[in-house]
Amino acid sequence: MNAVLFIILAYFLGSIPSGLIIGRLVRGIDVRQHGSGNVGATNVFRVVGKKWGILVLGLDALKGYLAVALPVWTHIPVAPAVLILTGIVAILGHSFSVWLKGKGGKGVATSLGVFLGLAAYPTILAFAVFMLVFMVTRIISISSLSAATAFPVILFCVYRSEALFIWLFPVSILLAVFIFYTHRANILRLAKGEEKKLF
Numbered sequence: 001m002n003a004v005l006f007i008i009l010a011y012f013l014g015s016i017p018s019g020l021i022i023g024r025l026v027r028g029i030d031v032r033q034h035g036s037g038n039v040g041a042t043n044v045f046r047v048v049g050k051k052w053g054i055l056v057l058g059l060d061a062l063k064g065y066l067a068v069a070l071p072v073w074t075h076i077p078v079a080p081a082v083l084i085l086t087g088i089v090a091i092l093g094h095s096f097s098v099w100l101k102g103k104g105g106k107g108v109a110t111s112l113g114v115f116l117g118l119a120a121y122p123t124i125l126a127f128a129v130f131m132l133v134f135m136v137t138r139i140i141s142i143s144s145l146s147a148a149t150a151f152p153v154i155l156f157c158v159y160r161s162e163a164l165f166i167w168l169f170p171v172s173i174l175l176a177v178f179i180f181y182t183h184r185a186n187i188l189r190l191a192k193g194e195e196k197k198l199f
Helices: 002-015 018-027 041-047 050-073 080-095 108-118 120-137 140-158 165-182 184-192
Strands: none
Touching (some): 002 050, 002 080, 018 041, 041 050, 050 080, 050 108, 108 120, 108 140, 108 165, 120 140, 140 165, 140 184, 165 184
16 A cells, blocks of 8 residues: 555656746746747756756656655655656656646656666766766757666666666666657657757
8 A cells, every 4th residue: 555655646746747837937938838848847948047947857856856765764665666666657747747638748857866766876877978968969858868878788887786776777778768759759850950959
């Protein structure tokens, strides 16, 4: 029963549309009707403002982190598989939000928060890959795809002796596939040379 409650909570945490809320509070707009139409941090950055985009990035990461941290903080014992499942559900909640009629963001920031809670060191290294690619390209999508690709490799190299590795490694591969799926429109634009730089 505890596991079910944490999983349900994780979905609703993940489904909170931070970008939509910030857009309405700050500019009185629906960010889905502006820019790329996405509720994620990148579109908020472009449409609402830089600091608000950064705030949405932090909020989307925070809800992922909380999804996996709350079971630990409450000291209610849950199996490692359940803990990882809460993280997966939070990411799915972000991308398929009940508040947005099954739509949502691309899951990168929420994934960052989830894996910071589950495997901080490999996640920080993957984020470093993201930042390095971004500094070279100034393109968020290719930076996200690079980090998603690098994360399973980093896990294997630096985390395979940890107890959670047996669960995290296959999940990291599935996550990379999911990130590529949510970025399919970006990939097409990248192939055509039409993907915009953030600034």
